Amino acid sequence: MTDKPHWHTSSYSNNGGNCVEVAANLVARHGIVPVRDSKAPAGPMLNLSAGAYSSFVAGIKAGRLRTS
Incomplete structure (x- = not known):
């Protein structure tokens, strides 16, 4: 396993x-x-904990994170 993001x-x-x-x-x-x-691959990144990312994805799937 590598420490470089894929x-x-x-x-x-x-x-x-x-x-x-x-x-x-x-x-x-x-x-x-x-x-x-994806439009700024050399720009900043967020390092989310695995639990926070899982909650984020679940929120999207449940429709709780909508844009206005």
């Missing part, structure tokens, strides 16, 4: 580039899921 986007991210990338390969060793803007 970035990927969802297969559902076919919306003109407004998506995020995640690097789930760091969960097992470090307990984090890095997240970044």
Whole structure:
């Protein structure tokens, strides 16, 4: 296993580039899921705990995180 993030986007991210990338390969060793803007790969990233990322995804699936 490596400490370098292996970035990927969802297969559902076919919306003109407004998506995020995640690097789930760091969960097992470090307990984090890095997240970044796919339009700015050299920009900042958020390191979410595995639990916070799981809650985030569950919130999206449940429709609790809507844009205005």
